[in-house]
Amino acid sequence: MxxxxxxxxxxxxxxNDQLRHGEVYQSLGDRLGQLMDGxxxxxxxAIDFPDDQDGIEExxxxxxxRLAADQPATVSLAELxxxxxxxRSVDPRVRYTGVHFTLYDALEADxxxxxxxQWLTEQLLADHRLFAHILEPANQAVFxxxxxxxxxxxxxxxxQGHPQLFQIxxxxxxxxxxxxxxxxxDTRGFINGQGWAHAFTSVTALVTALNDNxxxxxxxxxxxxxxxxxxxKRLATPLIYGETTRMSNYLVxxxxxxxLYTDACVAALKQWRRxxxxxxxxxxxxxxxxxxxxRQRLLDALQLHRDLAPQIRTYLxxxxxxxx
Numbered sequence: 001m002x003x004x005x006x007x008x009x010x011x012x013x014x015x016n017d018q019l020r021h022g023e024v025y026q027s028l029g030d031r032l033g034q035l036m037d038g039x040x041x042x043x044x045x046a047i048d049f050p051d052d053q054d055g056i057e058e059x060x061x062x063x064x065x066r067l068a069a070d071q072p073a074t075v076s077l078a079e080l081x082x083x084x085x086x087x088r089s090v091d092p093r094v095r096y097t098g099v100h101f102t103l104y105d106a107l108e109a110d111x112x113x114x115x116x117x118q119w120l121t122e123q124l125l126a127d128h129r130l131f132a133h134i135l136e137p138a139n140q141a142v143f144x145x146x147x148x149x150x151x152x153x154x155x156x157x158x159x160q161g162h163p164q165l166f167q168i169x170x171x172x173x174x175x176x177x178x179x180x181x182x183x184x185x186d187t188r189g190f191i192n193g194q195g196w197a198h199a200f201t202s203v204t205a206l207v208t209a210l211n212d213n214x215x216x217x218x219x220x221x222x223x224x225x226x227x228x229x230x231x232x233k234r235l236a237t238p239l240i241y242g243e244t245t246r247m248s249n250y251l252v253x254x255x256x257x258x259x260l261y262t263d264a265c266v267a268a269l270k271q272w273r274r275x276x277x278x279x280x281x282x283x284x285x286x287x288x289x290x291x292x293x294x295r296q297r298l299l300d301a302l303q304l305h306r307d308l309a310p311q312i313r314t315y316l317x318x319x320x321x322x323x324x
Contacts, residue, residue, distance in 0.1 A: 004039060005131055005179065011035055012178045012227075020219045028223070029268055032230045036182050042135050049140070050085045052094050059083070060098050063106065073111045080116055084123055087151065088132075088144030092195025100147055107158055117166040121159070124152040125169075125176050134183045142186045142197045149180065150202040153209040160213055170213070174220045177206055181224075181231045189241025200243045204228075208250045211257065222264055225254055229268050232294065233275070236287035239294050248301035255309050262309045269299075269312070273319055 015031060018024040024031065050056075059079060066073035075083075083103060089095040106112065112120065123129065129148045133141035159168045180203060188197040207224050210216055232247070255261045272295070279288070302308055303316055 002042075002131075002135055004135070005127065005183070008035060008039070008182055009175055009179050012182070013175050016174065016178070016220065016223050019223055020217065026267070028226050029230055029271060032182070032227050033234070036230060036234060039135065039183070041137070044136050044139055045133065047133060047139060047141050049090060050088055052086065052089055052091055054082070056082060056086050056089075056094060057098070060102055063102055067105055067109055067111070073106065073109060075106060075111055075116070077116060077119065080112070080120065084120070087147040088141070090140050090143055090194050095143055095147055096195055100151060103151060104154060107154065114165045117155070117159075121152075121155055121166060121168060124148055124155060125172060127176075130176060130180050131183060134180075138186045138188060140194070142188065142199055143194065145180075145184070146197055146199040146202040149199070149206050153202070153206040156206070156209045156213075170216050170220070173210075174216065174224060177203070177210075177224060178227045181227045184231070185235065185237075187235055187237045187239050187243075189243075198241065198243070200239060201241070201246055204243065204246045204250050208246075208253065211250070211253050218258060218260055221254065222261060225251070225261060226264065226268065229265075229272075232298065233272060233291070235294055236290055238290045239297065244294070244297040244301045247298055248305060251302065252305045252308055255312060256307060262311050265309075266311055266315050269315060269319075 012035070015024065015028070015035075019028060059082060063073070063075060063079070063083075066075075083099050086094055086099045089099070130145060132144055133139050134145060156168065156173065159166060184199050184203065186197060186199050188199075190196055190198075207228060210221065210224065228247075228250075251265060255265050276292070276295070299316060302312065
């Protein structure tokens, strides 16, 4: 794993601790942005894909038959490991309609043991799955990253309803998600022949899954929201496959839970507007215009919510874009 990622994780952990202790608040966004801006990207390297001819389709058929039978289904740890490995497949029939849906169905049917659920959670949080080739130009490893974050959201939601079955280290979850947000820049949606990449739809589902969690302190949710916003601000390629609608759902859901989130969101939007004014000349590039229209789509999506916090609606209605 790139040493930069380990350093980033340590810096995020320290910054989150400072937020928890009230030592940082107004400068949080700037400091998160500095961490993102300081990352060095790499050239492409070879990706090790799973062999889709290793019997995975036969295994999927077998598990479907078990799930459809009258008696409770079982899946061995070796089979679960094989399924998880194929979340990295570039074939959407294997990766998504095959493995992802099967894992979801098995989880919903309470198929996995406590030990398997614990192992599965650890695997989904592992650096080599979440951050594979993430510092390189857009590449096919995004499918594995996106499907991992998507299924992790499902497992975390399941864990909230079944706390007696397995333990979730939420401190680690928060740092791993924040790290992912700092690193991910692949905004591609549907890719012909390979299906959905949709990394930012998946990570939005992941942070949304934590909104209802009463174990996670407010400071951690605030930390993730600010990391989310700072990453969004820096995306240089377009989000045009419905991501901003889902992102607005996440922000509205969170900001309606406590004034702390509302105040922080409004402050972030104000700072963002000031940055747009200062950087308006930089829009004369495709990256600049992509940032501008990504922002506009998100703000428009927020304003469509009837339950948008009045403080946010008032600000958005009064604000005038310098580029409008």
